[in-house]
Structure formats: structure tokens, C-alpha cells
Amino acid sequence: MCEVCQSEGKDYLFLNGPKKYIYNNNLYKVYKNSIAPVRLCYIHSIELFMLGEKRFLKEHLSFARRLATRSRNISAPDESLFGF
Secondary structure, three states: OOHHHHHHOOOHHHHHOOOOOEEEEEEOOOOOOOOEEEEEEHHHHHHHHHHOHHHHHHHOHHHHHHHHHHHHHHOOOOOOOOOO
């Protein structure tokens, strides 16, 4: 399932129509010295390409919050993942 659709409570099968593919994408500017792998549907992968990472995360704040909590569970508590 698409992580953005899941965080926003949308039905990704209805949103994408006959294209029901899930794409593995990477976010490079989210974490410090790390890549964030995400699974996106066709519509959201195109939106990520068109907007760029920063604007895409601003448009989907619930997804950005979920991404931040996922990173907190993976990393050490004394490190800042966002570079500050």
C-alpha cells in the first residue's frame, strides 16, 4: 500500500484507477547521512517528481510526521536525523 495514502486515509486503488502499481522511491534530503526508502502509488510518485521532496512533504504533513516517527524508532535517541 502507498504510505502517503495510508497516512491520509485514502484508498490508493480508487485513486490510481487501473494502474495499481506500487513504486519504491527514495527521499535523499529527509535524514542526515541516510536515505529514506518509501513506497508510493503511481499518483504520489509522479507528484514527488513534479514537486520535489521539500514541497511534497509540505503538501503531505501527516506522511512527514509518520516518516519522522519511523526514523525515531530506528535511530539512536541522542542523534538528530535532520542535521540540527
